[in-house]
Amino acid sequence: MLAAATAIAAVATAGSLYFSEVLGLVPCEFCWYQRILMYPLVVVLGVAALEGRSGVWRTALPLSTLGVGIAAYHTYLQLSPGVSCGVGGACSAILWEGFFVFTIPRLSLVAFLLISAVLGAVWRRDRGEG
Template sequence: MIQSRLVLAVSTFVASVATAGSLYFSLGLGLVPCELCWYQRILMYPLVVVLGVATLDGNSRVWRTGLPLSLLGMGIAAYHSYLQINPSIGATCGVGGGCASILYPMAGGLLTIPRLSLVGFVLVTACLLVLWRQPTWLEH
């Protein structure tokens, strides 16, 4: 069976990369986050600390704290990605322009910031689901 500390380390790494990436887009490239981007950040940033501490402690029960954050973030990122695919819905945000606008397309427009966020939340959620389904006698 998979070691819980390895799963925790992977989830911490994913959350850290997502956090660093979002900071690079705003601080490095000067992109202003829209309202939905802020909500995704609010849900991703604490995961770095929560999962990092759990990794150091070997606490595989962190899924109880992390899963609600990652599931909610995944839902917001999925909705944000949907808005970019269907801009005719006309959803607008008060901060940073329209939520349907694509500020920094990558890979020929296939990857956008909300889609990268969605990937991050899906990976963290998958790791936390592995921890949730893992029998307690395999925790250590």
């Protein structure tokens, strides 16, 4: 389970780096907050997966749930016409769209939700409930 969460965090991290370093898209303020929460998850979850430490949910779940909140708010900003944030309303701008539905904050939201779901299952299993 932790390996799956690690893979999700690694793909999300690689994706964010691809958008900024390869495509040249400049991250907005909320994108940076999401990166700050996602990048450490790769290391924290990766080490825990290698060492078999299921108690990592105590560290990783707060990061991922906070990430869900920020990504959800960022998605809300993109869906709300006339709402702007950041310099020049950069946070509400849609810089990339895939399959006519996915934007960068929505991809981040999906990743944080998946990681949170995995960590919730790890938590339940760690507590003997599942």
